[in-house]
Amino acid sequence: MKDKVINIASNNDEYTLEIKERLINLLRKNGYDYCDGFSKHGELNITIGGDGAFLRGVRESNFSTIPFVGINTGTLGFYPEITPEKLEAFIFDYISGNYNINSMNLIESEVFSSEKSKKFYAVNDIILKRKDMKTIHMDVYIASNHLEKISGDGLIISSPLGSSAYNKSAGGSLVYPSLKTLQITPLSPIISNAYRCLDCSIIVPPEFEISIYPEGREDYHVALLADGTDIEYEELEHVHFRTSKKVIKRLSTGSFNYWNVIKDKFL
Ligand code: NAP
Ligand code: MN
Numbered sequence: 001m002k003d004k005v006i007n008i009a010s011n012n013d014e015y016t017l018e019i020k021e022r023l024i025n026l027l028r029k030n031g032y033d034y035c036d037g038f039s040k041h042g043e044l045n046i047t048i049g050g051d052g053a054f055l056r057g058v059r060e061s062n063f064s065t066i067p068f069v070g071i072n073t074g075t076l077g078f079y080p081e082i083t084p085e086k087l088e089a090f091i092f093d094y095i096s097g098n099y100n101i102n103s104m105n106l107i108e109s110e111v112f113s114s115e116k117s118k119k120f121y122a123v124n125d126i127i128l129k130r131k132d133m134k135t136i137h138m139d140v141y142i143a144s145n146h147l148e149k150i151s152g153d154g155l156i157i158s159s160p161l162g163s164s165a166y167n168k169s170a171g172g173s174l175v176y177p178s179l180k181t182l183q184i185t186p187l188s189p190i191i192s193n194a195y196r197c198l199d200c201s202i203i204v205p206p207e208f209e210i211s212i213y214p215e216g217r218e219d220y221h222v223a224l225l226a227d228g229t230d231i232e233y234e235e236l237e238h239v240h241f242r243t244s245k246k247v248i249k250r251l252s253t254g255s256f257n258y259w260n261v262i263k264d265k266f267l
Helices: 014-029 051-060 084-095 258-266
Strands: 004-010 032-036 042-049 068-072 100-112 117-122 125-130 136-142 145-152 154-158 182-187 202-204 210-214 222-226 238-252
Touching (some): 004 051, 014 032, 014 042, 068 084, 100 125, 100 154, 100 222, 117 125, 136 154, 145 182, 182 238
Antiparallel strands (some): 125 154, 136 210, 154 182, 210 238
């Protein structure tokens, strides 16, 4: 019988590589083979690092539906649940089938040029700013209703699990992960007699699509960042954002408790 395969996506920190060695030995002892990076033949994706390693692992797998779990050797580690001390216990739980799997819906963005459109995905958030960092003006529509023209540094569209990242720093709300929402959070919105827009974030349910039309001027080069990675596109006339039907799966052993994680990581 061929060995079962587990994918490992890690960063290259010294400590991470040490943990990776330990993990590989443990997997071998238990009859598993491993793949450095992503293989569609893997039965589980393990990331080693912090949130960045987790988010990059998901992106490099092209948002695979093979479950993800993270070992936290990083600085914050909101996504990776396993601490290096619990590595042996985790492998034991995994082999015993003592875990559960939770799906999370991705953020879907569709970038439209005058002729075509292309879809991009994100786990945490998509940030929209001007490349030259000057004031950006953009019209915001929700389900084809014009809501406002936002003027400022840009905006964040975040998922519930992404709400504790950039969204939180920009004054947005924390959203419980079982809700399927998108949050629009403006970055330094201008509120004056010249420009008027909402200076709070808006939480949108999944049945509504959000459309953003940046002001159509020649000097406007809009940067889109999905989970901290530049989205490359040819031309942007407008962008749609929606809660995707596409999901990724997170494997969790024991008792993941959102409120404890928030208290643990931030307070
Ligand atoms: P990074 O610059 O290392 O990320 C900034 C911090 O956000 C890190 O401490 C990271 O944790 C943490 N983080 C990531 N996702 C989180 C989540 N869902 N909840 C709570 N904290 C989270 O870059 P990165 O590690 O590649 O992460 C990309 C994310 O950085 C983006 O999606 C964006 O949300 C965030 N970001 C935040 C700001 C800001 O707060 N001003 C600015 C730009 C980007 P680790 O230390 O474990 O990696
Ligand atoms: Mn990071």
